[in-house]
Amino acid sequence: xxxxxxxxxxxxxxxxxxxxxxxxxxxxxxxxxxxxxxxxxxxxxxxxxxxxxxxxxxxxxxxxxxxxxxxxxxxxxxxxxxxxxxxxxxxxxxxxxxxxxxxxxxxxxxxxxxxxxxxxxxxxxxxxxxxxxxxxxxxxxxxxxxxxxxxxxxxxxxxxxxxxxxxxxxxxxxxxxxxxxxxxxxxxxxxxxxxxxxxxxxxxxxxxxxxxxxxxxxxxxxxxxxxxxxxxxxxxxxxxxxxxxxxxxxxxxxxxxxxxxxxxxxxxxxxxxxxxxxxxxxxxxxxxxxxxxxxxxxxxx
Numbered sequence: 541x542x543x544x545x546x547x548x549x550x551x552x553x554x555x556x557x558x559x560x561x562x563x564x565x566x567x568x569x570x571x572x573x574x575x576x577x578x579x580x581x582x583x584x585x586x587x588x589x590x591x592x593x594x595x596x597x598x599x600x601x602x603x604x605x606x607x608x609x610x611x612x613x614x615x616x617x618x619x620x621x622x623x624x625x626x627x628x629x630x631x632x633x634x635x636x637x638x639x640x641x642x643x644x645x646x647x648x649x650x651x652x653x654x655x656x657x658x659x660x661x662x663x664x665x666x667x668x669x670x671x672x673x674x675x676x677x678x679x680x681x682x683x684x685x686x687x688x689x690x691x692x693x694x695x696x697x698x699x700x701x702x703x704x705x706x707x708x709x710x711x712x713x714x715x716x717x718x719x720x721x722x723x724x725x726x727x728x729x730x731x732x733x734x735x736x737x738x739x740x741x742x743x744x745x746x747x748x749x750x751x752x753x754x755x756x757x758x759x760x761x762x763x764x765x766x767x768x769x770x771x772x773x774x775x776x777x778x779x780x781x782x783x784x785x786x787x788x789x790x791x792x793x794x795x796x797x798x799x800x801x802x803x804x805x806x807x808x809x810x811x812x813x814x815x816x817x818x819x820x821x822x823x824x825x826x827x828x829x830x831x832x833x834x835x836x837x838x839x840x841x
Contacts, residue, residue, distance in 0.1 A: 583703035590699055590726050591628050597722050602628055604718055626667035627696035664760050671700030677821055678837050682707035685754035690743050691761040695723035698736050712738045713746055750781040759792045772802045779806045789838040812838035
């Protein structure tokens, strides 16, 4: 059915509705989530399918037992904090898990009582919404460009770049071999190897890759996985090798915040220029403005 025929069919249905029910029906059409599946693109569907596949590899919190440092950092937070991977679990899935008793959004302030407070959630991956914002509004047209994701973890940035951009090559650099294996399984299953390459390596061994990158993405990349001395060394390596004039650096959180508690000699004003982002151009109904505002874009000078 083409657009004109579908439009006439809908109007015909409305003509048959009792007059007193029309306002209620129109209100439902304006506010319902029942049409979400029709707004999803095939790319969205494939990314959700990849997320579903990856959920089978991991416990609900999306963390591996080998991530000792990251787990320790979670326990050190001032408020009870849990890791929920935003690529694997959207709000709808989290709600379902809470209803099933497999997850909670709250913790007990007084053990045994009904006095509760919201848990803090942290994710080391971009959500589907954040990936769309990244590739549709933060980064420019990437046709013929090279993208490097530092600390690619489950590969969300890689898979998002494959489906939401025209980047010619998308590299993921990840130290954890288990995560690299998961990424490779997905790359093979969905035949993404023409443009995606996964490297099981410390980013400090990849100077040439960084020097030739047109866009580098770093999402919560060091703080939860390295001690402060190693973080400082890694950031100094990044600043020394992400030097291609006009190339772009995307970070979560900002460079200023990431470097504020580290002993580093990095002159940001001589290295990068912060680029303003227009958050209001992203008009999806479920857009989390606070999450989007954690994404920062810099141009290399």
